[in-house]
Amino acid sequence: MDWALYICGAYLLMSLIVGVLPGLSSKKSVNNFVAADNSINSVLLYFILGAAIFSSFTFLGTPSWAYERGAASFYIVILTMIGVVPFYFLGTRARRVGARLGFITQAEMLGYRFSSTTLSVLLAALTVLVLVPYMVLQMKGAGFILNTISNGQIPEWVGAGISYGIVTIYVLVSGVSGVGFTNALQGGLMIAVALFLGWYFPHHFYGGISEMFEALVLSGKGYMLTAPGLEKGGQEPWSWWAFSSWCIVSGLGMSSWPHIFMKAFTSGSDRSFRKTLVLYPTFQIIMIPIMFIGFAAILAFPGVEPDTIVPFLLTKAGLPALVVGLLSAGVLAASMSSGDTILHATASIFVRDGVRKLPWNKPMNDTVERRAILASIIVVSGISFYFAAVSTLSLGAIIGAAFGGVAQIMPVLLATFYWRRATSVGVIGGLIAGISVNVFFWAQPDMRPVPMHEGMFGLFANVAVLILLSLVTRAPSKAVVDPYFAK
Amino acid sequence: MKLHRIIFGLLYTAMLFSMIWPGHAYFSKIEPWVLGLPFSIFWVVLWIALLFLGLCILYFGDCREENDAEAASELEGS
Numbered sequence: 001m002d003w004a005l006y007i008c009g010a011y012l013l014m015s016l017i018v019g020v021l022p023g024l025s026s027k028k029s030v031n032n033f034v035a036a037d038n039s040i041n042s043v044l045l046y047f048i049l050g051a052a053i054f055s056s057f058t059f060l061g062t063p064s065w066a067y068e069r070g071a072a073s074f075y076i077v078i079l080t081m082i083g084v085v086p087f088y089f090l091g092t093r094a095r096r097v098g099a100r101l102g103f104i105t106q107a108e109m110l111g112y113r114f115s116s117t118t119l120s121v122l123l124a125a126l127t128v129l130v131l132v133p134y135m136v137l138q139m140k141g142a143g144f145i146l147n148t149i150s151n152g153q154i155p156e157w158v159g160a161g162i163s164y165g166i167v168t169i170y171v172l173v174s175g176v177s178g179v180g181f182t183n184a185l186q187g188g189l190m191i192a193v194a195l196f197l198g199w200y201f202p203h204h205f206y207g208g209i210s211e212m213f214e215a216l217v218l219s220g221k222g223y224m225l226t227a228p229g230l231e232k233g234g235q236e237p238w239s240w241w242a243f244s245s246w247c248i249v250s251g252l253g254m255s256s257w258p259h260i261f262m263k264a265f266t267s268g269s270d271r272s273f274r275k276t277l278v279l280y281p282t283f284q285i286i287m288i289p290i291m292f293i294g295f296a297a298i299l300a301f302p303g304v305e306p307d308t309i310v311p312f313l314l315t316k317a318g319l320p321a322l323v324v325g326l327l328s329a330g331v332l333a334a335s336m337s338s339g340d341t342i343l344h345a346t347a348s349i350f351v352r353d354g355v356r357k358l359p360w361n362k363p364m365n366d367t368v369e370r371r372a373i374l375a376s377i378i379v380v381s382g383i384s385f386y387f388a389a390v391s392t393l394s395l396g397a398i399i400g401a402a403f404g405g406v407a408q409i410m411p412v413l414l415a416t417f418y419w420r421r422a423t424s425v426g427v428i429g430g431l432i433a434g435i436s437v438n439v440f441f442w443a444q445p446d447m448r449p450v451p452m453h454e455g456m457f458g459l460f461a462n463v464a465v466l467i468l469l470s471l472v473t474r475a476p477s478k479a480v481v482d483p484y485f486a487k
Numbered sequence: 488m489k490l491h492r493i494i495f496g497l498l499y500t501a502m503l504f505s506m507i508w509p510g511h512a513y514f515s516k517i518e519p520w521v522l523g524l525p526f527s528i529f530w531v532v533l534w535i536a537l538l539f540l541g542l543c544i545l546y547f548g549d550c551r552e553e554n555d556a557e558a559a560s561e562l563e564g565s
Contacts, residue, residue: 082506227515278542285535288531
């Protein structure tokens with residue numbers, strides 16, 4: 001067990017070094033801190049995007065979905081397949097207009113397009129509201145893993161404190177460059193760990209991958225291997241309504257997440273940005289072996305509480321320390337590589353699109369703004385740490401619901417780049433309608449006419465209100481809109 | 488609309504409906520086994536590969552279009 005801790009320790013130390021180094025020589029400006037002076041190359045961006053989406057949920061949640069709900073876990077892969085494509089088109093356009101007008105966040109870009117401070121502040125508030133719980137979830141994942149492999153000797157809050165102390169330091173010192181270089185390390189580690197474990201578990205318990213699936217079919221569990229898999233609880237089959245709408249809503253949500261979307265601005269050219277997304281499926285394929293971990297446990301360890309299947313494998317399955325260490329380091333890397341992006345984005349957006357835009361605040365110069373962002377990083381990190389240490393809420397459920405809310409930004413993004421006639425009243429009305437309907441059906445699931453993800457109903461309301469209100473309000477001025485449509 | 492974008496659009500639409508209802512419902516079954524995987528899992532892997540192929544077509548098409556546009560504007564300039 002000690003060896004597993006050493007492996008995690010070595011990984012944490014390397015993250016710290018790799019994360020701090022790029023900041024020592026970089027320029028101290030807001031743009032450099034938030035968007036690396038638009039100079040991130042496609043290799044680094046590949047790891048930033050790949051690793052940001054690969055969260056602790058991917059490592060802890062995917063196996064537990066596969067274990068409990070079988071093929072329902074396909075949705076976690078499919079959402080990324082659906083989501084990467086809108087981002088190819090929207091991100092390219094965003095990058096161009098950002099380079100022309102100096103935008104480095106999504107809210108800033110949308111606020112200018114619709115000449116609306118309200119929209120910018122509204123989006124900043126929404127971002128902080130969904131990203132802080134997301135951050136708390138990542139922290140809890142890291143604390144949980146260190147607690148598990150130390151047999152409880154490292155309390156969860158200490159584990160979260162150590163790993164996110166390191167994240168906070170390298171984000172403070174190096175900004176987005178620190179995020180990029182550590183994500184390359186973490187992403188590489190995750191790919192290696194996923195491939196190794198996806199091979200190891202089926203071989204260890206069944207003698208091979210196809211042997212594992214054959215054993216599942218022979219034992220009469222074959223129904224778990226076909227979509228749409230099973231409902232939560234693992235008894236009833238899941239419905240196609242639910243499976244399809246979860247894939248779509250989460251996919252649209254993925255390409256709308258403010259912390260992911262704003263990475264389009266870090267890229268130096270259309271080509272380098274696009275190249276990143278073309279290579280993205282190589283990251284998606286890694287989720288398949290992670291699923292195998294869960295499938296391998298179905299027959300080997302029946303009756304385990306699904307949410308705890310990975311910790312169970314770590315502690316009770318009698319695995320060699322090397323495997324335990326690798327899996328733990330993989331989970332830590334997944335948690336931290338999403339957490340650093342979220343922390344960095346939340347603080348940047350909070351200052352740049354929230355605080356700075358409030359009417360009673362004086363204009364900030366670059367130095368003041370950069371210091372404000374640094375201060376916010378410490379505050380956001382502290383608040384998240386507080387909740388991670390004390391709260392016992394099931395955050396996984398909150399994040400699942402957050403995707404429905406975040407997906408509501410997609411119609412705004414589409415209107416920004418593809419419909420000149422869209423107005424500020426239209427998009428703000430659409431957002432409010434979409435989020436309200438989304439929250440309503442989330443709170444009242446029995447009221448849904450068909451068993452779809454609540455975000456889907458939100459999207460219908462959102463698009464209808466956006467179109468209707470835009471048509472009855474005055475078209476935005478051509479001068480403002482033109483740069484968003486330029487080639 | 489350029490040809491490479493139309494091809495990609497068709498492929499993406501095909502992927503979407505192969506990954507949600509109704510395409511996915513039809514093809515998600517155990518038999519036949521491919522590469523040691525039940526067909527349902529192979530089906531998802533196959534579409535990740537096809538998406539990669541489609542994105543490559545899109546990317547190289549976009550690059551060529553840009554190069555042509557640059558060459559054209561250079562001609563105008565001279």
